[in-house]
Amino acid sequence: xxxxxxxxxxxxxxxxxxxITFPLACPPDMPREDVEAFLTxxxxxxxxxxxxxxxxxxxxxxxxxxxxxxxxxxxxxxxLGEPYAADVAACIRIRxxxxxxxxxxxxxxxxxxxxxxxxxxxxxxxxxRGAAGMWLGTxxxxxxxxxxxxxxxxxxxxxxxxxxxxxxEDDVVMERPLA
Numbered sequence: 746x747x748x749x750x751x752x753x754x755x756x757x758x759x760x761x762x763x764x765i766t767f768p769l770a771c772p773p774d775m776p777r778e779d780v781e782a783f784l785t786x787x788x789x790x791x792x793x794x795x796x797x798x799x800x801x802x803x804x805x806x807x808x809x810x811x812x813x814x815x816x817x818x819x820x821x822x823x824x825l826g827e828p829y830a831a832d833v834a835a836c837i838r839i840r841x842x843x844x845x846x847x848x849x850x851x852x853x854x855x856x857x858x859x860x861x862x863x864x865x866x867x868x869x870x871x872x873x874r875g876a877a878g879m880w881l882g883t884x885x886x887x888x889x890x891x892x893x894x895x896x897x898x899x900x901x902x903x904x905x906x907x908x909x910x911x912x913x914e915d916d917v918v919m920e921r922p923l924a
Contacts, residue, residue, distance in 0.1 A: 748866045751804035751820065756793040759806070762817045763788035766849035772886050772914070801825045803870045807850070807859050819850030819859045821867040825874055836903025836918055839878025843871035848881070864897055872923040879923060882907060882916035894919050 751759065767788060768780050786792075796802045803823040809816055824844040828834045845867060850859045871879050882905050883890045891901075899919035907914045 748805055748807050748862050751797060751806045753797050755806060756790045758817045759793040759820055760788060760790040762820060770887055772884060805863055805866050807863055818854045819863050821863045822847040823867050823871050830905055832905045833918055837880050837920055839920060839922055841876050842878045842880055843876035845879055845881040868923055876923055878920055880918060880920040882918050885915045885917050891917060
């Protein structure tokens with residue numbers, strides 16, 4: 746696997762990867778139209794282009810070792826700075842902080858170390874940019890993701906509400922120190 750910083754030409758591939766991986770992390774009863782609305786509003790190629798241009802975001806990809814146009818196997822996005830939501834800001838204990846906003850890998854890459862390699866590089870990148878801690882939100886029903894993050898040193902510190910289309914989800918907020 747080859748974890749590297751995402752580049753502007755990766756925006757289309759990131760959107761394609763998100764269209765595959767984001768629905769897999771959603772509760773099975775979530776209406777497809779809500780998933781599609783979120784993909785369109787938050788995970789389009791245009792949004793990824795915006796994210797790639799934002800100096801407070803770090804996007805990393807695993808290009809499956811091929812590079813040069815090979816399909817992406819996974820990606821992470823780190824957002825530096827204070828949480829945007831009051832419920833998250835109230836439960837985060839470590840400052841300065843960074844959010845692990847996205848951590849997704851293709852289904853055939855799960856269990857092969859891809860997600861852990863992306864996560865480890867994301868933790869290092871946030872620390873290099875001055876963050877002392879990292880937080881994330883994951884769906885309360887997604888125990889697989891919660892176990893993955895617990896193994897990486899994250900602990901539950903609170904809850905948040907997260908909008909997906911017309912639906913409000915209950916997320917677990919987890920945090921870990923970077924030192």
